[in-house]
Amino acid sequence: MDAPQLAIEVTGLAKHFGKTRAVNGIDLRVRAGSVYGLLGPNGAGKTTTVRMLATLIPPDSGNAQVLGLDVATQAAEVRQRISLTGQFASVDEDLTGRENLRLLARLLGFHGRSGKARAQQLLDAFDLSDAADKQVKDYSGGMRRRLDIASSLIVPPELLFLDEPTTGLDPRSRNQVWDIVRSLAQAGTTVLLTTQYLEEADQLAERIAVIDHGRVIAEGTPAELKRSVGSGVLRLRLANPEDRPAAHQWLEQQLGSAVTLEAEPTSLSIQLSDTGRAASLLSGLSGLGIALASFSMDQPSLDEVFLALTGHHTEPAEEALTP
Amino acid sequence: MTDALNTSPTPGSATTPGNRQRDALAKLMADRARPTLPGPMSNILTFGWRALLKIKHVPEQLFDVLVTPIMFTVMFTYLFGGALAGSTDAYLNFLLPGILAQTVVFTTIYTGMTLNTDIHKGIYDRFKSMPVWHPSPLVGAMAGDVIRYTASAVIVFFIGMIMGYRSEAGLFGIIQAVLLLNLFAFGISWVFTTIGLLMRTPGAVMTLSWLFLMPVTFASNIFVDPATMPGWLQSVISVNPVAHLVTALRAVLEGSATLPVIAIALIAPAILLAIFGPVTMLLYRRQR
Numbered sequence: 001m002d003a004p005q006l007a008i009e010v011t012g013l014a015k016h017f018g019k020t021r022a023v024n025g026i027d028l029r030v031r032a033g034s035v036y037g038l039l040g041p042n043g044a045g046k047t048t049t050v051r052m053l054a055t056l057i058p059p060d061s062g063n064a065q066v067l068g069l070d071v072a073t074q075a076a077e078v079r080q081r082i083s084l085t086g087q088f089a090s091v092d093e094d095l096t097g098r099e100n101l102r103l104l105a106r107l108l109g110f111h112g113r114s115g116k117a118r119a120q121q122l123l124d125a126f127d128l129s130d131a132a133d134k135q136v137k138d139y140s141g142g143m144r145r146r147l148d149i150a151s152s153l154i155v156p157p158e159l160l161f162l163d164e165p166t167t168g169l170d171p172r173s174r175n176q177v178w179d180i181v182r183s184l185a186q187a188g189t190t191v192l193l194t195t196q197y198l199e200e201a202d203q204l205a206e207r208i209a210v211i212d213h214g215r216v217i218a219e220g221t222p223a224e225l226k227r228s229v230g231s232g233v234l235r236l237r238l239a240n241p242e243d244r245p246a247a248h249q250w251l252e253q254q255l256g257s258a259v260t261l262e263a264e265p266t267s268l269s270i271q272l273s274d275t276g277r278a279a280s281l282l283s284g285l286s287g288l289g290i291a292l293a294s295f296s297m298d299q300p301s302l303d304e305v306f307l308a309l310t311g312h313h314t315e316p317a318e319e320a321l322t323p
Numbered sequence: 324m325t326d327a328l329n330t331s332p333t334p335g336s337a338t339t340p341g342n343r344q345r346d347a348l349a350k351l352m353a354d355r356a357r358p359t360l361p362g363p364m365s366n367i368l369t370f371g372w373r374a375l376l377k378i379k380h381v382p383e384q385l386f387d388v389l390v391t392p393i394m395f396t397v398m399f400t401y402l403f404g405g406a407l408a409g410s411t412d413a414y415l416n417f418l419l420p421g422i423l424a425q426t427v428v429f430t431t432i433y434t435g436m437t438l439n440t441d442i443h444k445g446i447y448d449r450f451k452s453m454p455v456w457h458p459s460p461l462v463g464a465m466a467g468d469v470i471r472y473t474a475s476a477v478i479v480f481f482i483g484m485i486m487g488y489r490s491e492a493g494l495f496g497i498i499q500a501v502l503l504l505n506l507f508a509f510g511i512s513w514v515f516t517t518i519g520l521l522m523r524t525p526g527a528v529m530t531l532s533w534l535f536l537m538p539v540t541f542a543s544n545i546f547v548d549p550a551t552m553p554g555w556l557q558s559v560i561s562v563n564p565v566a567h568l569v570t571a572l573r574a575v576l577e578g579s580a581t582l583p584v585i586a587i588a589l590i591a592p593a594i595l596l597a598i599f600g601p602v603t604m605l606l607y608r609r610q611r
Contacts, residue, residue, distance in 0.1 A: 056448060106365075
């Protein structure tokens with residue numbers, strides 16, 4: 001079969017819930033075989049977009065083609081070729097991990113022995129064999145996530161939706177999920193991933209769309225995005241708070257206006273367009289006799305991305321949990 | 324136990340846990356076996372299996388279903404028996420078919436409550452995004468409810484028999500009665516799935532369902548013969564579906580059932596299914 005070049009092609013997609021414009025005219029183009037990131041705060045419209053593309057709710061307007069099929073008129077065909085791992089674990093907590101997988105396998109036509117075998121294969125690949133016969137309610141967050149993703153792969157989909165796959169996970173579990181996503185991408189699956197973390201989108205995605213108030217406010221490769229928001233943030237803590245005005249003044253002379261004074265009286269953060277400058281700034285400060293308690297290089301936070309792109313901070317969403 | 328999924332991105336060495344996992348996943352993804360998708364009936368049975376698994380893991384959920392009928396049968400027989408029918412034995416034969424109906428009708432509320440608690444969990448998102456027959460998660464859950472209805476009916480018969488009840492139609496009559504109860508319950512439970520989808524909490528589902536069920540069970544022929552009631556109440560009872568169910572059950576258990584009596588008892592559940600089935604599905608599809 002001729003695979004379409006675009007796994008997802010969306011124009012003017014919109015969805016209202018009452019007066020709330022959850023999605024307000026989104027355009028997306030996702031290359032088949034790539035990992036694509038939707039980046040935005042709670043309530044930006046990421047989940048609603050995913051739910052429309054996964055045929056859970058019909059769009060109010062706009063056109064959405066998934067794997068060359070129209071989500072509005074060919075939903076049944078779409079469902080045969082996609083999988084969804086929702087924001088809240090889409091597994092049955094009362095059942096065991098194995099029962100969850102066997103249930104879904106049966107729904108997809110794996111009966112008897114073939115269903116058992118597929119469940120076992122998934123349990124092994126996701127390192128869940130030891131907990132296979134425990135109820136999911138006793139699983140850790142990371143195990144639940146892995147089972148959730150495994151549940152999406154009973155029949156390997158051509159397109160996988162991962163809605164905030166690492167929200168609420170500890171760093172170790174997060175790294176495991178990242179590894180899984182990379183492996184899936186290597187196997188040729190298209191992945192549409194939503195996230196609140198620039199770092200996650202940067203680590204995994206080939207392209208990123210930044211979403212705010214139901215609209216795409218920036219789109220591009222992680223490198224392009226970081227070029228517009230600065231590639232990193234240098235966070236400094238001074239040994240003495242009295243040194244801060246001098247340090248601030250000197251840094252601003254060097255860089256222009258990209259220095260922020262943090263609430264904590266010894267701390268400053270500096271947006272860098274070129275992370276290579278960090279070393280020279282650090283040695284410059286010590287040359288001035290300003291002692292540092294600590295420093296770190298971070299990716300810009302979502303809030304800093306938003307500040308750079310829109311000039312305003314992320315606003316707390318009215319209904320953070322509304323899909 | 325999670326070591327096999329460790330990230331350790333040391334390239335080159337094929338034995339690191341990270342690589343092993345990558346290989347396992349690659350193999351998994353390469354196995355693109357796509358069995359033929361099963362039909363609606365198979366989907367329903369699979370969801371019925373899910374309901375059974377849930378009963379297996381959370382057996383407490385059957386407690387109400389089993390204890391309430393015991394309470395009702397014992398309490399009402401000894402409370403009203405002497406006064407209403409002269410003796411508890413005589414009353415038990417009249418009351419038992421009614422208590423069966425009441426028990427099973429009350430149990431249908433659980434269908435709505437279970438759906439209400441279940442549907443807010445992410446797993447319904449998954450079901451909806453899968454190529455399965457859309458109503459099958461709901462119909463399958465109802466198929467699992469057959470266990471509940473049958474268990475509560477069997478308990479009533481069991482307690483009744485200990486207290487001296489005998490069905491004139493024997494085991495065949497009892498089997499027919501249980502079948503009739505299940506059909507009736509399947510029809511009316513769509514009212515409660517609708518309520519279950521409309522309400523925000525299981526508590527609200529319970530309250531609203533009781534408001535609906537109290538009058539239809541008590542303004543009926545379950546406890547007494549309506550002949551002594553005022554005319555207006557008799558006309559209410561003559562159109563009460565629960566009363567028709569009780570009449571049919573009495574006939575079935577006496578061995579005097581005719582097709583029309585059974586058919587009349589099944590009219591209301593058929594109409595309720597025809598109305599609330601589509602309403603439920605519409606609400607289910609709109610659920611966000």
